[in-house]
Each structure stands twice: as structure tokens, then as C-alpha cells.
Amino acid sequence: MDPDTKKCKESKPHSSNSNGSKCSHLKFPDEALEKVLSFIDSHKDRNTVSLVCKEWYNAERWTRSNLFIGNCYSVSPEIVSRRFPRIKSVRIKGKPRFSDFNMLPRDWGANVHAWLVMFAEVYPFLEELRLKRMTVNDESLELLAKSFTGFKALSLLSCDGFTDDGLKFVATHCRNLTELDIQDSVAVDVGGDWLTCFPENFSSLEILNFASLNSEVNFESLEKLVNRCKNTLRVLKVNESITLDQLQRLLVHAPNLVELGTGSFMQELTPRQYEDVGSAFSNCGKLRVLSGLWDATDLHFSVLYGACARLTFLNFSEAVLQSGELAKLLAHCPNLRRLWVIDTVQDKGLEAVGSSCPLLEELRVFPLDPYDLDHQHGVTEQGLLAVSLGCPKLHYLLYFCRRMTNAAVIAAVKNCPNFTHFRLCIMNPGQPDHLTKSPMDAAFAAVVKTCPKLRRLSVSGLLTDKTFESIGEYAKNLETLSVAFAGSSDKAMVCVLRGCPKLRKLEIRDCPFGNAALLSGVEKYEMMRSLWMSACDVTMKGCRMLAREMPRLNVEVIEDEGSDDGAKAGKVYVYRTVAGPRRDAPPFVLTL
Amino acid sequence: MELELGLGLPNQSSSSSGHVMVKGLQLDLNSSSSTTYQNNLPRFLYRDVCSDHDHQEEVESKDLSLLLWSGQPNQEDDDPPPHKWTNLLHLNDDVQMNDDEEDTEIVGWPPINSVRKELLHRNQQQRRQRVINIIPGARNNINKSMYVKVKMEGVPIGRKIDLSLYHSYLSLTHAFIHMFSKYTAYKEENRDGGEYRILYQDKDGDWMLAGDVPWERFVESVRRVEIILRKDN
Numbered sequence: 058m059d060p061d062t063k064k065c066k067e068s069k070p071h072s073s074n075s076n077g078s079k080c081s082h083l084k085f086p087d088e089a090l091e092k093v094l095s096f097i098d099s100h101k102d103r104n105t106v107s108l109v110c111k112e113w114y115n116a117e118r119w120t121r122s123n124l125f126i127g128n129c130y131s132v133s134p135e136i137v138s139r140r141f142p143r144i145k146s147v148r149i150k151g152k153p154r155f156s157d158f159n160m161l162p163r164d165w166g167a168n169v170h171a172w173l174v175m176f177a178e179v180y181p182f183l184e185e186l187r188l189k190r191m192t193v194n195d196e197s198l199e200l201l202a203k204s205f206t207g208f209k210a211l212s213l214l215s216c217d218g219f220t221d222d223g224l225k226f227v228a229t230h231c232r233n234l235t236e237l238d239i240q241d242s243v244a245v246d247v248g249g250d251w252l253t254c255f256p257e258n259f260s261s262l263e264i265l266n267f268a269s270l271n272s273e274v275n276f277e278s279l280e281k282l283v284n285r286c287k288n289t290l291r292v293l294k295v296n297e298s299i300t301l302d303q304l305q306r307l308l309v310h311a312p313n314l315v316e317l318g319t320g321s322f323m324q325e326l327t328p329r330q331y332e333d334v335g336s337a338f339s340n341c342g343k344l345r346v347l348s349g350l351w352d353a354t355d356l357h358f359s360v361l362y363g364a365c366a367r368l369t370f371l372n373f374s375e376a377v378l379q380s381g382e383l384a385k386l387l388a389h390c391p392n393l394r395r396l397w398v399i400d401t402v403q404d405k406g407l408e409a410v411g412s413s414c415p416l417l418e419e420l421r422v423f424p425l426d427p428y429d430l431d432h433q434h435g436v437t438e439q440g441l442l443a444v445s446l447g448c449p450k451l452h453y454l455l456y457f458c459r460r461m462t463n464a465a466v467i468a469a470v471k472n473c474p475n476f477t478h479f480r481l482c483i484m485n486p487g488q489p490d491h492l493t494k495s496p497m498d499a500a501f502a503a504v505v506k507t508c509p510k511l512r513r514l515s516v517s518g519l520l521t522d523k524t525f526e527s528i529g530e531y532a533k534n535l536e537t538l539s540v541a542f543a544g545s546s547d548k549a550m551v552c553v554l555r556g557c558p559k560l561r562k563l564e565i566r567d568c569p570f571g572n573a574a575l576l577s578g579v580e581k582y583e584m585m586r587s588l589w590m591s592a593c594d595v596t597m598k599g600c601r602m603l604a605r606e607m608p609r610l611n612v613e614v615i616e617d618e619g620s621d622d623g624a625k626a627g628k629v630y631v632y633r634t635v636a637g638p639r640r641d642a643p644p645f646v647l648t649l
Numbered sequence: 650m651e652l653e654l655g656l657g658l659p660n661q662s663s664s665s666s667g668h669v670m671v672k673g674l675q676l677d678l679n680s681s682s683s684t685t686y687q688n689n690l691p692r693f694l695y696r697d698v699c700s701d702h703d704h705q706e707e708v709e710s711k712d713l714s715l716l717l718w719s720g721q722p723n724q725e726d727d728d729p730p731p732h733k734w735t736n737l738l739h740l741n742d743d744v745q746m747n748d749d750e751e752d753t754e755i756v757g758w759p760p761i762n763s764v765r766k767e768l769l770h771r772n773q774q775q776r777r778q779r780v781i782n783i784i785p786g787a788r789n790n791i792n793k794s795m796y797v798k799v800k801m802e803g804v805p806i807g808r809k810i811d812l813s814l815y816h817s818y819l820s821l822t823h824a825f826i827h828m829f830s831k832y833t834a835y836k837e838e839n840r841d842g843g844e845y846r847i848l849y850q851d852k853d854g855d856w857m858l859a860g861d862v863p864w865e866r867f868v869e870s871v872r873r874v875e876i877i878l879r880k881d882n
Contacts, residue, residue, distance in 0.1 A: 158757030377830045
């Protein structure tokens with residue numbers, strides 16, 4: 058404990074119990090309180106601290122340096138700038154998650170520019186900006202690059218709106234940049250020239266990720282950059298344009314890499330060149346995370362063997378592998394904690410996962426062909442069972458399949474009761490248990506009953522209200538729930554809203570839930586971050602009623618089908634806010 | 650007819666001109682406004698987004714996940730390539746969609762980040778071209794595209810491939826692996842130790858085994874390609 062604080066506490070006379078200040082026993086001088094609070098990082102803890110009393114609120118706001126905004130429309134730049142004077146790092150999330158699946162029209166919003174204008178004025182010492190699902194235009198990147206001399210880290214996750222011009226500003230002007238991390242971003246016209254814009258003496262880069270940008274980059278510049286930053290670079294994720302022999306040259310310059318995203322493996326190399334690549338991998342003693350691996354097949358695996366034993370995260374979501382190929386590689390990877398694969402590995406491949414990776418904690422299985430109607434391909438309930446048997450530490454699952462049974466899920470959660478994230482996507486909407494043809498209610502009931510730590514759940518398959526009764530009753534720690542093509546009546550949604558005490562995000566599509574269900578959550582929505590309902594039975598009338606009842610919620614209808622009360626509200630997005638209705642809403646977003 | 654179908658994902662514009670179709674269990678297929686349910690059994694909504702497909706590009710990409718057809722194995726060549734799929738949801742195996750039923754497509758389902766994948770792969774052909782060019786020894790005949798038909802045994806729909814993009818049998822084989830990964834990837838169980846063989850028909854009309862002559866000679870004489878599975882006996 059800080060000695061200053063202790064001293065102050067002891068020297069203060071023990072004041073009598075007055076009905077006045079609540080803090081009479083806790084009257085630290087401001088500086089001491091601020092010093093103590095500066096050790097608290099978690100924004101949740103800080104939010105709690107700020108509620109104690111006015112002095113603590115003030116001490117907290119002066120000492121907060123990391124800003125986290127879970128929904129960019131829940132608060133405004135003005136309000137933030139008034140409350141927090143000293144912010145060094147910012148994390149903002151924008152669009153609702155369903156925008157990833159084409160469910161939001163273009164130009165819906167979540168543009169970062171207004172925030173940057175405020176930051177430039179109020180936080181000139183800003184060092185880090187991390188954005189998720191926001192629109193970032195080139196002019197915003199220019200503003201960013203030119204406004205903050207000490208800027209260090211830029212992370213763009215699932216963002217859109219920028220081109221290489223914007224990135225050029227960042228590379229040119231951010232002299233102290235340590236991190237440039239672009240993941241899953243929709244950046245169609247991003248050329249590769251920005252890489253040449255890093256100054257000649259620039260050498261502080263620790264993280265560079267441009268794997269999701271699809272243009273060729275100037276390899277010579279990249280090589281020089283990696284060489285200059287060889288002492289600091291720990292994360293390097295290149296894009297598909299980088300070939301194997303180029304990768305080898307990069308690895309030689311960066312043997313301290315902890316995370317590597319490779320380029321494409323499709324290249325004809327001589328045996329000597331393969332050997333060189335292999336030794337380069339072996340020499341990366343700190344390598345723990347491997348991704349990219351485009352076009353990798355077992356013809357190439359030998360180059361990876363030198364690094365496999367140390368790997369903890371292997372992301373094969375870009376490599377079309379068969380079960381035998383995966384098994385062959387996994388035999389060398391006993392320390393895997395996280396594995397992402399495409400379902401071409403089939404159940405047999407997952408059996409290999411179960412037998413080779415006992416320490417596995419996270420598994421994601423993506424479909425090669427999400428729209429294929431042929432029911433025979435991919436993974437099934439057998440694969441899930443096999444992994445659960447071999448990997449008792451499994452707690453994160455994302456599983457796309459075309460076949461599932463209640464029995465398999467029940468057994469799987471019995472084997473792995475520590476699930477925190479259970480995201481099962483049976484790809485045909487409303488598909489029943491493959492063997493018994495009954496609804497999948499028993500499966501998800503087992504999940505919520507057996508896994509008390511469950512925080513995130515995605516349900517699928519044929520589901521009646523029973524599933525949601527179980528969720529409401531047992532899922533005490535559930536924070537995020539995704540529902541599609543499920544449920545029989547309003548009761549389902551009501552059970553969830555009445556039941557799950559920690560629910561923060563609820564996203565629903567194509568379910569028979571109407572106004573009664575929507576309004577049953579009237580007292581809950583302010584304790585949640587957001588609600589999404591699309592293609593349900595909610596009408597404009599219900600939305601209007603909700604908006605009237607709860608002025609501190611924004612009830613937005615996107616693409617309504619008419620504005621009279623009886624019209625269906627096609628897409629509804631409800632979220633708590635202290636900023637009032639959006640000022641930048643496009644014409645197709647109606648705030649009620 | 651070239652069949653490469655890059656799926657244009659449903660247009661992101663705000664006007665989805667579809668009407669919502671509701672289907673109850675009785676399969677009153679033409680009912681568009683009923684909201685009756687049966688006894689706690691769920692029902693589904695489909696959004697009809699027929700109108701907005703305007704991308705039909707050639708995508709010679711391993712990501713065949715965007716390739717859709719209606720499931721009819723023997724498409725006539727002169728039918729327009731279908732780009733919607735008939736939903737074959739079976740509730741109790743005796744409930745089926747009519748063939749007359751309007752093709753429906755569910756927007757945003759399955760919940761995969763296909764948008765990004767599609768955009769990434771849209772340029773893949775051009776990028777592959779550039780990659781080949783910087784590999785020493787690669788042929789620089791970008792301007793002369795050389796399309797040949799490729800048919801794989803057991804696969805009803807053929808493909809076309811631009812040979813000028815490749816510089817060796819190995820890279821061509823890789824391209825085939827990915828082009829047909831959808832089929833081969835799952836057939837491992839059936840292979841029984843057999844191998845895929847690449848045959849080609851040369852300009853004299855003879856069928857030959859690929860790999861015997863140098864790459865340049867092969868490219869000059871090949872007219873069409875067929876990939877067969879040959880079991881070792």
C-alpha cells in the first residue's frame with residue numbers, strides 16, 4: 058500500500074459519526090486518493106469507484122487514462138471531453154455485430170471523425186486508438202497522424218472506409234508508432250504503397266498486421282522495415298501477396314517474433330529453399346502464434362515442424378486441409394491452446410485434435426462452403442464429441458455444422474463443464490436433432506445447466522420456448538445471447554429478459570417475438586448495452602411505446618416498412634445512451 | 650459457357666425490395682401475411698431478396714463457398730446460371746418446398762464474415778498474376794490469357810482456367826486442388842489410396858497424361874483438361 062496514503066489515514070482524527078459526509082472515515086487528501094486510484098485499470102472497477110461519492114467521482118475522472126466506449130452512440134464526444142480531462146488511450150466499438158453479416162445498410166454510421174476532432178482538441182497526448190466496427194475515412198487518419206505527436210498504437214478491427222492514402226499519413230507522420238494492427242477490415246482499394254512511407258530511421262514498430270489488406274506491398278520496403286525494427290518487432294502478420302521465400306527473408310530479420318501471420322504457401326521452391334524456410338521457422342524460438350497459411354497443404358508442413366512444439370495458437374482458417382493433413386501436423390503441436398480450422402478436416406480431423414491437443418482451450422470450426430445445401434460435408438456431432446473427450450479444458454467453442462444431436466451436446470458439456478463461450482451454428486435454420494428429429498431444447502438446457510461460467514451463447518437448430526425458459530432460469534452469468542430462427546412465442550424472449558441478470562447484449566433475428574416480448578424488457582434495457590431485433594413481429598407501435606417509456610434509450614428502426622402503428626419494424630436497434638438521439642442518423646434510420 | 654460464379658452478396662443498399670414470407674407448418678406456401686402458429690412449433694421467416702444480384706464475375710478462386718446453384722445436378726448449358734438456392738428445409742422430412750416456390754435467400758445467414766472474404770478473394774486472380782510475375786522464371790504473358798476447360802470426374806459442372814497465370818505443373822496442380830477442393834476435400838475417405846490424374850487433350854485431339862513434356866510445350870498444345878481418379882489396384 059502506498060506509504061503516503063497510510064500516513065494520511067493514520068494522522069486524520071477519527072471523526073464522529075455525523076449524518077453528513079458518507080466519507081467521514083475515508084477522507085483522504087485528493088492527491089492521495091488520486092494516487093491510489095491511478096493503480097486501478099479496469100473500467101468496470103473505475104465506474105464503480107466513481108459512484109461512491111462526489112470526491113471519488115472527481116478523483117476518478119482526473120486519473121482515468123484509458124477510455125472504453127462499448128457503443129459509440131451511448132455517449133457523445135462532448136460529454137466525454139467534459140468528464141475526462143486526461144485520456145491517453147481510447148477503445149471504441151461502433152456498429153452492432155450483425156453488420157458483419159450484411160444486415161446493416163451502407164452508411165449506417167459509427168464514423169470516428171467527430172471523436173477524432175474532439176481528441177485532437179482535448180487529448181493532444183493521445184497514444185492509443187483501438188476501433189472496432191467503425192467507419193474510418195482517410196481524412197480521419199490524416200487528422201490522427203497530424204494531431205498527436207506521441208501517438209503509438211492504432212488498431213482497426215472490422216473497420217471500413219479507408220484507403221492506402223489514409224495509411225500513408227499514419228506511416229509518414231507517426232514517428233513513435235509501435236503498433237499498426239488492421240484486422241478483418243473491409244478495405245477494398247487499399248494499395249500497398251503506404252509501407253514505403255515509414256521514414257528511413259523509423260525503428261520502433263512492435264506490432265504490424267496488414268494480413269487483411271489484399272494488395273501487394275513493396276517487399277523491399279517491408280524487408281528493410283522489419284530489419285530496422287528487429288529488436289522490437291514481436292507481431293508480424295503479412296498478407297497473401299508475400300511468398301514463402303520472401304517470408305523466409307523476413308523471418309531471418311525477425312527471430313524474436315512471438316506472433317507470425319504468413320503469406321501464401323503457393324510457390325514452387327527448391328528443396329534447399331524449403332530447408333531455409335524450415336530453419337527460419339526453427340530459429341524463431343519465441344514464436345507462439347501462427348496464422349495466415351494461405352494455400353498451405355501437407356506438402357509444406359515440414360517447414361513448420363521446427364516451430365510447432367512451442368505453438369499455443371494455430372489459425373488455419375485460411376487453409377483448406379483434409380483430416381489426414383491436420384492430424385499429421387497436430388502430432389507436432391502438443392501445446393496448442395487455441396485452434397481455428399475449416400470444416401474440411403471433418404470429424405476425423407477433430408478426433409486428431411482430441412488426441413493430440415490435451416491442453417486445448419478454444420476451438421473454432423468454420424464452414425468452407427456456408428451456402429452448400431449438401432448435407433454430407435463438414436463436421437458433425439461426432440467431431441464435437443471427440444474434441445470434448447480429448448480436451449477437458451475446452452471453454453471456447455465456435456462450431457458451424459449441418460448436423461447435431463442433443464445427446465452429443467449434452468455429453469460434450471459434461472466432459473467440458475467450463476464453457477464460457479458456446480456458439481453453435483447449425484447452418485440449416487430450424488433443423489432438429491439429427492437422430493431423434495426432436496427440437497434441440499435439451500442440448501441448450503444442458504449447456505446452461507452444466508456450465509455455470511457461461512458468458513456467451515449462440516443457439517441454433519429447431520428450438521421451442523423451452524430452451525429460453527432454461528436460459529432464463531440457469532444462465533446466471535450470461536452476457537451475450539444470439540438467437541436466430543428459434544422460439545415459438547413471446548414467452549421465450551420474456552423468460553430471457555426476466556431471467557438473465559447479467560445480460561448485456563441480446564441479438565435476435567427471424568423469431569416470432571412481438572411487441573409484448575419487446576416491452577417485457579422495458580426495465581432491463583437500461584442495464585444492457587444493446588438489443589437487436591430483426592425480422593421479428595415487432596411493430597412500429599411497440600417501438601414507439603418503448604421509446605416513450607424509456608427516454609434514455611434510443612429506439613431506432615432501420616428500414617421500416619411504413620410508419621403507421623401496425624407496420625412491422627423490420628430491424629430494431631435499442632441501446633442505452635446519455636447522448637440523446639443520434640445527430641448523424643441517415644434517412645433510413647428512424648429514431649422514435 | 651463459363652460457370653464461375655462469384656456470388657454477389659445481397660446488395661447492401663437500403664431498399665430490400667422483398668416482402669417477408671411466413672411459412673407455417675401446414676406449408677400454406679402462398680400465404681404471405683398469416684402469422685398463425687401451430688401449437689408451440691416454431692416457424693421461420695424468409696426475406697426475399699431476388700432482385701439485387703448484379704455481380705457475376707469470374708472468380709477463379711479456391712473460395713467456392715460463394716458458388717451456388719439450385720442443387721439440380723444436370724444444368725442445361727443455356728439456362729442462366731442460377732444464383733439463388735432453393736431452401737430445402739425439412740421439418741419432418743415430409744415437408745418440402747415446391748419447385749414452383751420462389752427461390753429465397755436468407756440475408757446474413759449463416760453468420761459468417763463473408764463480405765470480407767469475398768472482397769479479399771475478388772482480387773485474388775489479379776494478385777496471383779502479380780505473384781507469379783515476381784517468381785523468377787515465371788512466364789510474362791499476362792496479356793495473353795489462355796482459357797481451357799477443366800472437368801473433374803464426378804463433378805457435374807466444369808470449370809475454366811487461365812493457363813497463363815501458372816508457370817509450372819506444380820502451381821497448376823495447386824490451382825486445381827483449390828478449385829475443386831470442395832469435392833476432393835471431402836472425398837479423402839473414398840480415395841482408397843487412389844490418386845487424381847491430370848489428363849489433357851492436345852491440339853491433335855489425343856488424350857495425354859500431363860507432366861511428360863516441358864511446361865511451355867504443354868501450354869502450347871493443351872486444349873482441354875480432365876481430372877480423373879485412378880485407384881491403385
